[in-house]
Amino acid sequence: MEVRIEGQNVEVASGSDIATALKAALSGKKFKSVVAVRIGEKEYDLSAPVPEGTQEIEPIFAETPAGTQIIRHSTSHVMALAVKRLFPKALVTIGPSIDTGFYYDFDVETPFTQGDLEKIEAEMARICEARLPFTRREMSKEEAVRHFDELGEKYKVEIIEGIDAPPVSLYKEGEFEDLCRGPHVPHTGFCRDFKLLSVAGAYWRGDSKRKMLQRIYGVAFPKKEELDEYLARQAEALKRDHNKLGRELEFFTTVDTIGQGLPVLLPKGARVIQTLQRWVEDVEQAHDYQLTKTPLFAKREFFKISGHWDHYLDGMFVMGDPDDYTKECFALRPMTCPFQYQVFLNRQRSYRDLPMRLGETSTLFRNEDSGEMHGLIRVRQFTISEGHNIVRPDQLEEEFRDCLELAKYFLGTVGLLDGCTFRFSQWDPANPNNKYEGTAEQWEHAQSTMKQILDDLGVEYTVGIDEAAFYGPKLDIQYHNVFGKEDTLVTIQIDMLLAQRFGMYYIDENGEKALPYILHRTSLGCYERTLAYLIEAYAGALPTWMAPEQVRFLAVTDRANGYCREQAAALRALGFRVTVDDRNEKIGKKIRDAQMEKIPYMLIVGDRDVENGTVSPRHRADGDLGAMPMEQFIALLKGVVDGKEKK
Numbered sequence: 098m099e100v101r102i103e104g105q106n107v108e109v110a111s112g113s114d115i116a117t118a119l120k121a122a123l124s125g126k127k128f129k130s131v132v133a134v135r136i137g138e139k140e141y142d143l144s145a146p147v148p149e150g151t152q153e154i155e156p157i158f159a160e161t162p163a164g165t166q167i168i169r170h171s172t173s174h175v176m177a178l179a180v181k182r183l184f185p186k187a188l189v190t191i192g193p194s195i196d197t198g199f200y201y202d203f204d205v206e207t208p209f210t211q212g213d214l215e216k217i218e219a220e221m222a223r224i225c226e227a228r229l230p231f232t233r234r235e236m237s238k239e240e241a242v243r244h245f246d247e248l249g250e251k252y253k254v255e256i257i258e259g260i261d262a263p264p265v266s267l268y269k270e271g272e273f274e275d276l277c278r279g280p281h282v283p284h285t286g287f288c289r290d291f292k293l294l295s296v297a298g299a300y301w302r303g304d305s306k307r308k309m310l311q312r313i314y315g316v317a318f319p320k321k322e323e324l325d326e327y328l329a330r331q332a333e334a335l336k337r338d339h340n341k342l343g344r345e346l347e348f349f350t351t352v353d354t355i356g357q358g359l360p361v362l363l364p365k366g367a368r369v370i371q372t373l374q375r376w377v378e379d380v381e382q383a384h385d386y387q388l389t390k391t392p393l394f395a396k397r398e399f400f401k402i403s404g405h406w407d408h409y410l411d412g413m414f415v416m417g418d419p420d421d422y423t424k425e426c427f428a429l430r431p432m433t434c435p436f437q438y439q440v441f442l443n444r445q446r447s448y449r450d451l452p453m454r455l456g457e458t459s460t461l462f463r464n465e466d467s468g469e470m471h472g473l474i475r476v477r478q479f480t481i482s483e484g485h486n487i488v489r490p491d492q493l494e495e496e497f498r499d500c501l502e503l504a505k506y507f508l509g510t511v512g513l514l515d516g517c518t519f520r521f522s523q524w525d526p527a528n529p530n531n532k533y534e535g536t537a538e539q540w541e542h543a544q545s546t547m548k549q550i551l552d553d554l555g556v557e558y559t560v561g562i563d564e565a566a567f568y569g570p571k572l573d574i575q576y577h578n579v580f581g582k583e584d585t586l587v588t589i590q591i592d593m594l595l596a597q598r599f600g601m602y603y604i605d606e607n608g609e610k611a612l613p614y615i616l617h618r619t620s621l622g623c624y625e626r627t628l629a630y631l632i633e634a635y636a637g638a639l640p641t642w643m644a645p646e647q648v649r650f651l652a653v654t655d656r657a658n659g660y661c662r663e664q665a666a667a668l669r670a671l672g673f674r675v676t677v678d679d680r681n682e683k684i685g686k687k688i689r690d691a692q693m694e695k696i697p698y699m700l701i702v703g704d705r706d707v708e709n710g711t712v713s714p715r716h717r718a719d720g721d722l723g724a725m726p727m728e729q730f731i732a733l734l735k736g737v738v739d740g741k742e743k744k
Contacts, residue, residue, distance in 0.1 A: 101153040109147050116143040116283070118154060130319075131156045132164045132287060133280040140167075142233055142280040159287065159319035169194035171231065171281045172221075172288040172317040173201045178273035179220035180313075183213075189275065190252040190301065190310060197581050198316030202299055204252065209296045209311050217313070218293050225289040229270040231281040241265040241276065252301070290324045291317040294331075305467060334579035339632040340472035346637050346695065348628065348645075349473060358470040358477035360625065365645035368674065369631075370480065370624045372643050374458055377482045377507065377620050384503060386456035386484060391436035393460060397426040402598055403435040404534055408567040414462050414477075429462035433483045434592075434617055438599050441487050446603040451613060452492050456484035456620075473629035474584060480624045486616040487601070493614050494550050497589065500618040501554065504574060504587045507621045512640070512743050513576060513630055517586065519556055520573040521547070522564035533567050535594050543593045544570045568594040571617070579633045586626065590617035638717060641697040642738040649696045650677040650712075651687040653703040660707045664700075664727055673734065692717060697744070698734065718744065 100109045102122035109118045115134055123131070134141050135155040136148060140163075147154070157164045173192035180187050180203055192201030203209075209217075236244065238257060244267075245253040253276050257265060268277045270285055282288065293315040301307040318324040335341065343349055348366035355361065362370065378388065397419065400406040409431060410419065417426035430436065437455045446453070460480050469475045488496045508514040524533050524540050533540070547570050551558060558572070565571060571590035577583050592615040595601075602610040621627055631639055641647050648668060650661035658679045668675045678687050684701065691699045700712040705724075712730055714722040725733075737744060 098147075098149070098151070100147065100151050103156065109151075111149070113147055114143070115141055115145055115147055115154065118147055119143065119156060123156070127156075127158075130159045132159050132167050132282045133157045135163075140280045142231070143283050144230075144233070145280075159282075165317075165319060166194045167280060168282055168287055168319060169199040169317045171285070172291050172315065173199040174231075174268065174270060174273070174275055174277070174281065175221050175224050175285055175288050175291075176217065176293070176313060176315060177201050177203075177275060178224055178271055179217045181273055182220055183216055188250055188252055191256070192275070198294070198314060200312050200314045202301070202310040202312045204301075204308060205311050208298075209313065214293045214296060214313065218291075221291065221293075222289070224271065225285045225291075227271075228284045228286040230284045232269050233266060233279060233281075234269075235264040235266050238263040238265055241267070245276070287319075288317055290319070290321045291315055292324060292328060303466070331580070337579045337633045337636050339474070339578075339629040342637045343472065343629065343632050346632075348632065356477070357467055358465055358475065360473055360476060362625075366628060368645040369628055369639065369643055373511075373621060373624060373627065374480070374482070378456070378458065380503075380507070381454075381456045381482070381484070381620060384454070384499070386454045387440070389437055389440055389455050389457045391433060391439070391457065391459075392430070393462075394427050394429045395436070397428065399435065400428055403595060404567060404598065405431065405435070408532065408534070412463050412465075414464055430459075431461055431463045433457055433459040433461070434485055434595065434615075435599065437485050438595070438601060438615075441601055442599065448489060448603055448605045448611070451487060451489050451603060452496050453487040454484065455487070456482065459483045471582075473625040474578060474582075476625055479626070481622060482620040482624070484618050484620070486618065487596075487613045488616065489603075489605075489611075489613060493546065493591070493616075494553065496616055497547075497550050497591070498554055500589050500616055501556070501572070503620055504589065504618070508574070508587065510741050511621070511627070511631060511643070512634060513586070513627075516576055516634070518575045519558040520561045520564065520575055521551060521558045522561040522566075522571045522573050524565040524570065525563035529563065532563075533565070535568070539593055540570075543591050547572070547591050566590055566592075566617075568592050574622075576630055578630065584626065585622075586630070587619050587622045588617070589619075591615075592617055638695040638697075640741070640743045641734070642741045644695070644697050645674065646676055646694070646696055647673050647738070648675045648698045648700060648734065649691050650675070650700045650702060651684060651691065652677070652679055653684050653701065655679075655681070656704055657702045657707050661700075661702050664702075664712070667727075668731070668734075671731065671735075673738070688715065700730070716744075 098109055100107050100118060102119060105122045107118055107121045119128055119131060134157055136151055159168060177189050177192055184205055188204040190202040238260060241257045242254055256276060266278055267274050268279060268281055293313060295314050297312050298309050299312040301310055316327060347363045349360045349362050351360050397406060413431050414429040417424060419426055440455055441453060458480060462478050465475055465477050486496050505514055508517060523544055526537060569590055569592040571588050573585045574587040575583050576586040596612050596615055601613060603613055605611040650665050652658045652661045661677045665675045665677050688699060695717060697717055699715040701715055702712055706712055711724045711726055713724045714730055716722060
């Protein structure tokens with residue numbers, strides 16, 4: 098049969114393997130970089146026979162994204178073989194490729210150490226050097242269960258028993274055989290450019306009631322140069338990692354006896370968040386937002402009205418027995434929306450009262466999975482600039498635009514906007530697990546309305562299916578931490594359902610009852626998460642206007658201490674955050690300490706400065722600025738702070 102490969106027509110004998118067909122069409126160098134192929138919608142190993150009726154074979158080259166993922170998945174199998182050789186009693190579970198590399202989960206008697214990872218790496222290198230072929234075979238579901246049961250691999254047995262469609266495919270390299278759909282690279286030599294990164298605990302199937310496994314993370318690339326570049330970026334990321342740097346600079350800490358996901362903000366971190374919070378509230382007030390303050394918890398019945406009890410109970414902290422209706426049961430709030438609605442419901446509203454813009458600095462509580470906790474980015478208690486715009490249908494687009502522009506202003510001012518992406522989060526029409534409220538017609542209307550708004554505003558976005566809230570679609574503004582993990586920073590949601598649930602009618606211009614739209618929105622998002630991203634973006638050197646300590650006086654001699662304290666008090670009276678280092682230390686050490694603490698401005702004061710009424714400013718990045726009168730420095734500092742400059 099005739100098959101098209103890379104623009105060439107090639108005659109392929111019946112029963113020939115894919116590799117033979119490729120060799121006829123590709124140069125030797127090009128063929129050596131092929132890891133698998135795509136025929137139609139399916140991917141195949143090079144050792145597979147060419148399917149009858151094939152019209153075109155699309156090579157998957159190592160350096161492509163698809164090829165890199167195949168290399169990474171194959172490398173996870175190499176790692177599993179190495180682990181089984183070194184730890185024969187280890188039980189294997191799953192080992193997929195992920196966006197940033199790969200991992201494999203193992204059930205072992207003793208947790209892996211850093212020394213163990215080094216041994217595993219060395220064994221993997223030997224396996225790659227041996228260029229062991231990956232071979233595929235199929236068997237029935239029953240045969241596969243017996244096979245892995247005989248090996249004592251109980252996790253594989255559980256996986257196979259949950260598979261609906263036989264036959265089952267297995268892949269083998271060396272003496273290790275794994276359950277896998279494939280495809281894989283031709284041999285282990287393709288996996289030689291790898292690095293094991295870390296080990297962490299992970300519950301089997303993500304269920305905290307199941308066995309805690311050991312998850313080894315790694316990364317692999319088609320070329321060593323790519324691996325080296327990645328490792329260099331990771332080294333830089335480690336320097337910026339807020340979970341490390343934020344602790345070192347004393348922005349926050351965690352205490353085991355308090356609990357996971359419950360960080361303690363130290364004075365520096367608390368001051369930054371206070372600064373951001375006051376700024377956000379002032380700007381929102383200027384945009385006609387009305388400030389609210391609502392309870393931190395409510396009765397079960399309240400959350401039943403909102404729908405959170407039915408759709409979000411697993412993510413809530415419940416006080417009492419949720420199933421005992423003979424007693425009151427309360428829950429800490431995971432969001433503010435149903436509480437703020439009570440402001441609208443306090444009296445009958447007219448169309449003239451809309452739009453109603455409500456804002457609140459809210460403390461929220463969410464029962465996040467323990468495996469998801471990470472520094473300040475993923476926590477169980479957090480503070481957020483949360484608000485709700487209650488609008489008429491004819492006001493929806495303008496209000497949505499204003500919400501988006503406000504969010505972009507805040508993110509741009511703090512210096513995060515350039516790193517943001519936009520995701521249009523939609524429902525899944527299949528409605529898995531009965532996740533969504535409302536009819537298909539309501540959802541299609543809301544999503545088409547939101548799409549029109551986004552397109553009119555020229556927003557470039559990706560679409561996220563099954564990422565919507567249970568009551569409506571949303572625009573998620575996404576951000577990546579230094580390690581590439583993506584989280585939502587700001588969200589703007591169109592809610593077409595909860596107003597009806599709470600009976601939030603207004604009287605329209607015809608004197609008729611009408612339902613408003615509700616825009617759920619945040620300005621800057623979760624303050625804890627924002628602080629984490631700011632620490633990473635600026636490597637701890639936050640811009641002067643938001644820095645917890647803006648100015649530090651450094652006295653060269655003891656005689657200058659009094660002058661320093663006097664001038665510091667004057668600066669504090671003007672609203673600046675100032676300290677005095679009057680330790681009996683050499684000035685060089687004082688400067689080094691201030692530099693290490695990322696203090697924006699150091700004011701070095703010697704005897705001559707005292708005599709002349711001057712200071713000698715030193716900026717952490719720009720260095721010495723030269724002696725100047727105090728009034729001149731105040732004007733400089735005020736300009737930097739008031740202008741919210743990124744220095």
